[in-house]
Amino acid sequence: MNSTSTHFVPPSRVGIYEPLHQFGMWGETFKSNIGNGGSVNTPNHILIPNIQKLDNNNLSEDTSHGTPHMFDQEASTSRHPDKIQRRLAQNREAARKSRLRKKAYVQQLETSRLKLIQLEQELDRARQQGFYVGNGIDTSSLGLSETMNPGIAAFEMKYGHWIEEQNRQICELRTVLHGHVTDVELRSLVENTMKHYFELFRMKSAAAKADVFFVMSGMWRTSAERFFLWIGGFRPSDLLKVLLPHFDVMTDQQVLDVCNLRQSCQQAEDALYQGMEKLQHTLAECVARGGLGEGNYIPQVNSAMERLEALVSFVNQADHLRHETLQQMHRILTTRQAARGLLALGEYFQRLRALSSSWATRHREPT
């Protein structure tokens, strides 16, 4: 309790305009009270002792503001009754103002407390329903109401587990490649890592059926990953760019095969992307059709909805391209090269995720 005096804010600064600042200051008070067996749900236990302190300090602070010391007061006012009256009036006024400020501050605290309880409950509810909080979603913009789609909630939970398994596999690859491992062991590790990626594409397909815009938006990924998003995932040709520098020795046949793969991958990407652009174009036309002021445009909504269904097949096709690119690389490379490539790929995404965290934290540092 006594610690609060070191955090005491002069009454002139207790105002409506600095609620958060105040909250921070009294944070320690909350903690010490909770530690003493009090709880957030018993306001009286928390607030009353401090309020009294606030009151006492206020009074003494105010009356000592620019007014003479108590002794002097007595000596001078015996000869000046007006001064006594004036001083008493000033005291009363100061006390009244102090009480009003205290009341406002307490009300702020009460509101904040209720809001906090409410948020905690919402968070608990969302967690129970499978909403994986913190997977790249900035907590200050939690759109809790948007993710009550069970297909999406399930996907987010699965994706959280997918990331955990991914990290574990990357660790294993790293350890194994630094040591001695038989080709057989390495092959099974590579197979598992590949299967893991394919599993993600299956998950995404189900999620796209539930809400294609969610998958397309990349909201389930971290911010840096989202920057590189191409039709709901990584660009297949980027995959090759990430992998290639890690293969020191390649046979002539491999060089040729990789070259061909790069070219065909690029062509397939371009073709798919042009298809997407056409889809956007036709959807825009569809939505814009009709006269102005026509609120009721049901026929257009229907054809627009049909176009949106096509978006699901584009996302699936993009994932198919990713799948095939990975598959072809696996075919072209030796087991050891494939292991190194998969490690490089996994680490690349890990670094992007770490970058997103660093960026988010840096953004929130007090200025």
Next chain:
Amino acid sequence: MDKVLRMSSEKGVVIFSKSSCCLSYAVQVLFQDLGVSPKIHEIDKDPECREIEKALMRLGCSKPVPAVFIGGKLVGSTNEIMSMHLSSSLVPLVKPYLC
């Protein structure tokens, strides 16, 4: 069915599509990139659209469009074309039909 078989042999590379199908357009773009100019049949503009669709499904397509025929033989839909291209087996197949 006869109509479909006839249409699919009209040219080296034939694509059955619909004017609203953007995936069909993507496949078309890919072939053009490879130097092939495929014959496009927009079946939604054909009066016998339903029959053509049924015939294509009976030939083995899971979706009626896009359906790609090379040298008169059904190769498949977008998935198959993309897989073949990435495994370098599409280019040899269309070689005889380059412009």
